[in-house]
Amino acid sequence: MTVHAFLLLAAALFALGLFGALTKRNTVIVLICIELMLNAVNLNLVAFSKFGVNPAITGQIFSLFSITVAAAEAAVGLAILIALYRNKATVQVEDMNEMKG
Amino acid sequence: MTGEVMIFLVLATIAIFGALVMLNASKVIHMLLALVLxxxxxxxxxxxxxxxxxxxxxxxxxxxxxxxMMIFGIMLTKHHHDAKERTYRSSQRGWLVGVAMVLFFGIMYVLIEGVNFGATAPDLHVENTKQIGLSLYSHYVIPFELVSIVLLVAFIGAILLAKREEDTE
Structure with missing residues (x-):
């Protein structure tokens, strides 16, 4: 196995996640598409920790940090979703335009 | 074809398949289960x-x-069952973003194609958890503590955001 197979898979997953995040109308789905993009990036980090220019355990440590921050992001995003749903009774992203000029 | 390549191909196919099902399923809960795959x-x-x-x-x-957590988010909110034909905000936008993503993947493919660093880490699988623990508690101890503060602040913030506001004042 070489590094570029993993990089290609991660690029494909990232493109699919970005496509979903830009086109889906449901806020929960947009959030999990962002999680998919973060996963693709983590896959790159772990691949570089095995096959990179300077292979070391550092890539895995960095991916653990990014998983932690992703968990925090998901929690805050979901809390914002619940608060918005309580006020506006909708989960569609184009109805959330309170801050539009 | 070695066994390693075969396992990689199977896992990569499952990953792409799950992402594609996630983009095309009609019910929100099915999208989430595909993403778990x-x-x-x-x-x-x-x-x-x-x-x-x-x-x-x-x-x-x-x-x-x-x-x-996402399943809780889905169950606590109401999702329209007629949302099937309104999956994409508009078909024109969907096509534009789709073409952009294909272009993005093409550019990444061209950039990635020749990449080979030549080096492979020989001993990452030997006592992997111990290596991570040693590194995390010696070299990366300050980022480790900082990220625990980030988690604490984020979860307190999430609780405050999701709390009902009728008991203020």
Whole structure:
């Protein structure tokens, strides 16, 4: 196995996640598409920790940090979703335009 | 074709398949379950890359915690059943973003194609958890403490955001 197979898979997953995040109308789905993009990036980090220019355990440590921050992001995003749903009774992203000029 | 390549192809196919099902399913809960499939196959890829600890963390955090949290988010909100034909905000926008993503992937493919660093880490799979622990508690101890503060602040913030506001004043 070489590094570029993993990089290609991660690029494909990232493109699919970005496509979903830009086109889906449901806020929960947009959030999990962002999680998919973060996963693709983590896959790159772990691949570089095995096959990179300077292979070391550092890539895995960095991916653990990014998983932690992703968990925090998901929690805050979901809390914002619940608060918005309580006020506006909708989960569609184009109805959330309170801050539009 | 060696066994390693075959396992990689199977896991990669499952991952892409899960992501595609996620983009095309009509019910929100089905989208989430398809994404759990993708997360699990990515955990398998981590094992292939001799990152056993990260694989277990992936199964626990992504396939376990985040998915359950998202399922709670789906169950606590109401989702229209007629949302099937309104999946994309508009078909024109969907096509534009789709073409942009294909272009993006093409550019990445061209850039990635010739990449080969030549070096492979020989001993990442030997006592992987111990290596991570030693590194985390010696060299990366300050980022480790900082990220725990980030988690604490984020979860307190999430609780405050999701709390009902009728008991203020």
């Amino acid at each position: 993708t997360f699990l196959s990515i955990a398998g890829l981590y094992v292939m890359l001799s990152a056993e600890f990260v694989a277990v963390v992936q199964v626990l955090i992504y396939s376990g915690a985040i998915s359950i």
